[in-house]
Amino acid sequence: NAGVTQTPKFRILKIGQSMTLQCAQDMNHNYMYWYRQDPGMGLKLIYYSVGAGITDKGEVPNGYNVSRSTTEDFPLRLELAAPSQTSVYFCASRTGRGAYNSPLHFGNGTRLTVT
């Protein structure tokens, strides 16, 4: 039972490069989320999705894009990377039924450095 799988674990980008952070879950969860975590700042929501084909912006969406073509996958795209995007990125999922009562399941994160 893999849960939520994120790849890669680490990545260094040069300013202006692009990349996609991968996230996959095998729990048939409808809701999926992308967060970034900066030291002492807790977690900030970037984008979320309530099901395949449906995505919405969170608190800090600028500089990012997402797609949700399947229930399992929710990739996060960084276009034109900037130093401000240096962070740890977490993908999470939870069931859609009674979602607000159900806990999030997190991946182990992707540590991204932009130089």
Added chain:
Amino acid sequence: AQSVTQLDSHVSVSEGTPVLLRCNYSSSYSPSLFWYVQHPNKGLQLLLKYTSAATLVKGINGFEAEFKKSETSFHLTKPSAHMSDAAEYFCVVSLYSGGGADGLTFGKGTHLIIQP
């Protein structure tokens, strides 16, 4: 709108002594509440959750939390700290958000330090 305040950014206790991590929330409605733990270089793991059943909730690794509506608090406790408890702890409020999916609010975290 809801909010979550973790009252201490850092807590330091000696091994074998009690742990208290404080969380207060504000919400217009009855929320679900969660505590998560994050060990270094790991994702967040669910410790326990409150979803309007028993107000005293037991979680993994000997942790428990009590929901006090009158005090709008959901403090996390453990009778005896272990070195492996050293980690970051997050309190999370979850509300039904109608048509949207995101009714989640995270606290900023409490860093628990265990002294040998």
